[in-house]
Amino acid sequence: MAARDYGQYSGLARAVELVGERWALLIVRDLLTGPRRYGELAAGLPRIPTNILAARLKELQAAGILRRAPRSRVIVYELTPFGRGLEPVVLALGAWGLQAMGDPRDEQIVTPASMAIDLRTAFREDVAAGLPATSYSARIDSADLFIRVDGRLLDVGGGTGRADLAFAAGPALLRIVSGDLAPRTAIETGAVALLHGDAALLDRFATTFRLAA
Template identity: 70%
Template sequence: MAARDYGQYSGITRAMELVGERWALLIIRDLLVGPRRYGELAAGLPRIPSNILAARLKELQAAGVIRRAPRSRVIVYELTAYGRELEPVVLALGAWGFKALDDPRDEQIITPDSMTMDLRTAFQPQVALSLPATAYAARFQGAELLVRVDGSALDVRRGDGPVDFAFSMTAGAGIRRLISGELAPEHAIATGAVEVLRGPSDLLSRFANTFHLAA
């Protein structure tokens, strides 16, 4: 079913034939956050042409990576068990790509699903085990997330709820610099890169220790 045949016999070649087409891994990234309707996938990938989205979904279904499922009288796309096996691959690829990440261009956006996966990528469970359970409300441009950390367990989702610390960061470059350690938490607050909305400001340091990736 692969749209591209590389003419080689190997596991990596076959993987590239199944998920290496343009946009395929970004669709999988968003579905790792949770099931999505067609329109939600399109909204999360605003530059994807509708015919390409339809083609990628059809190809991924044929490969057994995703499936269509009825949910509350609507059809959603979700990963199969086989598709969910790609999560460590996607997280590792995100960590690798973070090393080459520059400051965002004006036309680049942050979506709730992309930031959710970036936070999963940066999560340091061994550090979180030594810290008290903490709930954060985080705003990154248009992405507003509820982030709960309890030991090695991480839960990131959209929505509201009780939190220990709420903060806003309007510039995408700020979160990259904070997570990489380039921007110290206290300096981020002092310079206005981070706006504390609620809770003690020293919890930003806990957040930065819990979510860290070396650039």
């Protein structure tokens, strides 16, 4: 593998050698939501140069983190068990990063995969266990995300479904998750547009997905 060598016999040094190159962890993040074709990975990371995406995929495959697999006559990339072991690392890094988000810049976007992982990062199982089962349909920029919470179980992925609350939002939705933006303020300022359902359910959403203080 062509990743840098830090010259240290250390678990952390080896981990950074394997996934510390630019874009590598974001590729892993997107694959944590499910297998992806090359074009789907490229679409989910619109700023990655094609040569860099190809190089990172080869490096991660050589490291045993992902593999190419045939799926319905197409080739997809999927994480190996070794690669899936990065999930708690990705979620912990996401929780740490959400504390320093600040306001979204005009050119910043969210994707279904990035939002799915951020929601899994901020999911409060103990809180959700005491709330009624609730489903949410979120229009994130130009993509759809369906979220179902049933007790301690969270199911989140791309697509639509019958939801108790449907809303449209952009990157500012993460400010609700981080606790920087109150649901009522988000609605009043247009950061979140309600499409269907009771506005009070956005408060439930904010209670269910919130970084621990």
